[in-house]
Amino acid sequence: MPPRFRPSPSIFNSSPRPLLTPKPPHPHPLNRRLTSNKPAKPLLTQRLHALAQRIQLGARARTSRLLGHPLRALAFAVKFLAFGHLVMEYGIWPRAVAGPSMLPTIAVAGSWALIDFTHRFGRGVQVGDLVAYHIPINTQSGLKRVLGMPGDYVLVDTPETGGDTMIQVPPGHCWLIGDNLDASRDSRLFGPVPLGLVRGKILAIFQPFRSFEWVKNPMQPSS
Known part of the structure; x- marks a missing residue:
C-alpha cells in the first residue's frame, strides 16, 4: 500500500514573519536640538x-x-x-551746635558736632579737648574746651582784665572755657563744672555737604 502524503508543517503551519520596519535615519544635531522635548531655558x-x-x-x-x-x-x-x-x-551721634562762644573753631550757625558719648562723666577727657556738657545754671547743653582737670591750677579771669587770681580745680570737677572769650559763658561765670555733667567728647565738626574736620587737641603732640 503506498504511503500517504502528509504536507510539511513548515509550509502550511508556519507563522507569518513580521514585516521589517525601516530604521529611521540618524537625526542631524541641529534638528535634534530644535525638536528636543526639554523645556527651553528662561531668558x-x-x-x-x-x-x-x-x-x-x-x-x-x-x-x-x-x-x-x-x-x-x-x-x-x-x-x-x-x-x-x-x-x-551712649554711642557716637551728631548734634547740631550754634552760638558765637566757640569762634573761630565752630561757626555761629549751620555746624554739627560728632560726639562720642562713651566719654561721659569725663572718662578719658584731657586738657585741650572739646566736650559737650550740661550747663550747671540752666537746663541747656553747651560745648566748651577743657582748660583744667582735677588738681590743675587755672586763671579765674581772662588775661585782658589784668586779674591774676588762680584757683585749683577741685576733685571731680573740670574748668571749661570757650575759644571766643568775649562771647562765652563758661567756668569764669559759674565756676568749676562737675565731671558728672560732661556728656561726651567732640570728635569732629562738620557742615552737611560742605565741610568735615576732625577735632585735634592742641595740647597733644601731633603725630
Whole structure:
C-alpha cells in the first residue's frame, strides 16, 4: 500500500514573519536640538524677574509675620526705640551746635558736632579737648574746651582784665572755657563744672555737604 502524503508543517503551519520596519535615519544635531522635548531655558530677564518676585513675596511674608499681631508690632517698636536711645545717648551721634562762644573753631550757625558719648562723666577727657556738657545754671547743653582737670591750677579771669587770681580745680570737677572769650559763658561765670555733667567728647565738626574736620587737641603732640 503506498504511503500517504502528509504536507510539511513548515509550509502550511508556519507563522507569518513580521514585516521589517525601516530604521529611521540618524537625526542631524541641529534638528535634534530644535525638536528636543526639554523645556527651553528662561531668558536672563525672566530669571531676574522671577527672583525679584520671590524676594518680594518673602519680604511680605516676613513683614506680615512680624507685624501681623499688634503686640508683636509694639514689641518691635519698643526694641527699635530702645536701640536708638542707646546709640544716641551712649554711642557716637551728631548734634547740631550754634552760638558765637566757640569762634573761630565752630561757626555761629549751620555746624554739627560728632560726639562720642562713651566719654561721659569725663572718662578719658584731657586738657585741650572739646566736650559737650550740661550747663550747671540752666537746663541747656553747651560745648566748651577743657582748660583744667582735677588738681590743675587755672586763671579765674581772662588775661585782658589784668586779674591774676588762680584757683585749683577741685576733685571731680573740670574748668571749661570757650575759644571766643568775649562771647562765652563758661567756668569764669559759674565756676568749676562737675565731671558728672560732661556728656561726651567732640570728635569732629562738620557742615552737611560742605565741610568735615576732625577735632585735634592742641595740647597733644601731633603725630
